[in-house]
Amino acid sequence: MRFTLIDILKIERRVIMTSKTPYGTVLIKASRILDILSSTDKPLTLNQIAVDTELTNSTALKILDTLQLIGYVQKDEDTKRYSLGPAIIKYAYKAINHLEIKHLAEPHLKKLHDITKETIHLGIQSDNHIIYVLKIESTNPIKLYSQIGKSIPLYCSAMGKAILADQKDSQIYSYLQNNKLLKFTENTITSKKAFLNEIRRIREQGYAFDNCEHEEDVFCVGASISVNGKNFGAFSVSVPKYRLTNQFLDEIINAVLECRNQIISDLQ
Numbered sequence: 332m333r334f335t336l337i338d339i340l341k342i343e344r345r346v347i348m349t350s351k352t353p354y355g356t357v358l359i360k361a362s363r364i365l366d367i368l369s370s371t372d373k374p375l376t377l378n379q380i381a382v383d384t385e386l387t388n389s390t391a392l393k394i395l396d397t398l399q400l401i402g403y404v405q406k407d408e409d410t411k412r413y414s415l416g417p418a419i420i421k422y423a424y425k426a427i428n429h430l431e432i433k434h435l436a437e438p439h440l441k442k443l444h445d446i447t448k449e450t451i452h453l454g455i456q457s458d459n460h461i462i463y464v465l466k467i468e469s470t471n472p473i474k475l476y477s478q479i480g481k482s483i484p485l486y487c488s489a490m491g492k493a494i495l496a497d498q499k500d501s502q503i504y505s506y507l508q509n510n511k512l513l514k515f516t517e518n519t520i521t522s523k524k525a526f527l528n529e530i531r532r533i534r535e536q537g538y539a540f541d542n543c544e545h546e547e548d549v550f551c552v553g554a555s556i557s558v559n560g561k562n563f564g565a566f567s568v569s570v571p572k573y574r575l576t577n578q579f580l581d582e583i584i585n586a587v588l589e590c591r592n593q594i595i596s597d598l599q
Contacts, residue, residue, distance in 0.1 A: 360386060361394050365419070368404065369482050370460065374412035432556065432563045433465050436594050440467060440566060443590040447568050447583055450475050454490045455564040457482070459510055461491040464564070475549060475569050486512055486526060487519050489541035489553025490565035496533035497557045503530060518543045538587055541567070548572045552583050554591040558598045566590070 363384040368375065375383075381391040395413055398404035402418030436453055444451045444467045453465035460482040469475065485491030485506070495503060512521040520526050533539045541551035553567035568583050 357394065360384065360390065361398060364391065364394055364398065365403065365415070368413065368415050370484075372481070374407060374410065374414040376412055380413060435597055436556070436564075436566065437465060439590050439593045439597075440465065442593075443566075443568065443586055444470075446586045447570075449574075449583075450477070450569040451566065452477065452490065452569065453564060453566045454483075454488075456485070456491075456494050456562065459485055459506070461485055461488050461494065461565065469569075471574070475571065477569070483545055484510070484513075486510065487515055487541065487544040489539045489551035489567045490555075492529065492533055492541070493539040493553045493555035493565045494557075494562055496530050496539065497555045497562055503527070515545050516543055516547050520544060537591075538584055543572060550575050552580070552587050554587050556591065556594055556598070558595055563598065566594075 363386075364380055367380055367383045377388055377392055377395070380386075380395070381388045384391060386394075395404055395406070399406055399413075399416065402416045404413055404419075405416040406413050432455070433453060440451050440453060448470045450469040451465075451467040452463050454461040454463050456462075461484075463477060463479050463481045466477060466479055483491065485495055495506060498506075507523050507526065512519070512523070512526060514521050520529055529539075537554065539553045539555075541549070541553065543549055548571060549569055550572050551567045551569045553565055555565045556563045566587075568587060570579075570583070
């Protein structure tokens with residue numbers, strides 16, 4: 332499921348690369364830059380962007396200047412760092428609002444929120460990331476920072492791991508072969524063997540954990556929304572670790588499983 336301009340650029344890039352004569356190589360390079368900027372919450376320097384995209388500083392700068400001109404990228408003149416601009420975010424929000432799964436799942440996620448009082452996210456897969464398309468804020472005094480459109484690697488998020496667990500073993504092995512399991516926190520799973528064990532556990536239990544694997548002190552319980560082999564996304568409950576007790580965890584798990592069953596029932 333694709334929904335942002337970044338993803339459209341990725342599709343264009345694949346079409347171009349399968350042609351005998353590549354056309355629009357600047358578009359390919361621009362897409363790589365947008366990929367990097369969309370994968371992080373922090374603005375990046377020119378050198379960071381150039382290194383991550385394997386471009387020279389001068390080439391990256393020319394493309395960034397153009398992207399900045401049309402509003403897809405913005406630059407902080409004080410720090411000289413770049414981030415996604417308002418124009419591309421506007422397109423992303425517009426596309427997100429048209430996602431059917433968002434409208435179908437939202438009433439059920441609101442019920443889940445009423446039960447847990449914690450932050451609820453709905454996400455969809457975009458290549459090797461999960462992207463937030465809906466957020467329901469916690470009603471507790473201390474809340475978690477996140478925003479719609481945020482992109483997180485599949486392997487270190489509850490939603491992402493739940494989606495991966497629904498896939499075939501061959502797809503899991505391909506994912507591990509093509510993606511480095513980079514460490515975000517001390518709890519991030521970086522061993523392929525440990526990750527495969529985690530996938531087996533998720534398949535057995537029907538839900539996934541993010542045990543402070545992407546962000547320190549944030550625990551998530553997630554479930555995938557799949558019907559007849561087709562995935563429609565995933566959702567999760569995010570809780571500050573200090574608020575989590577064994578009893579509360581059991582309540583969240585039961586509520587997540589019931590919510591998933593209700594959403595899937597509506598999809599069938």
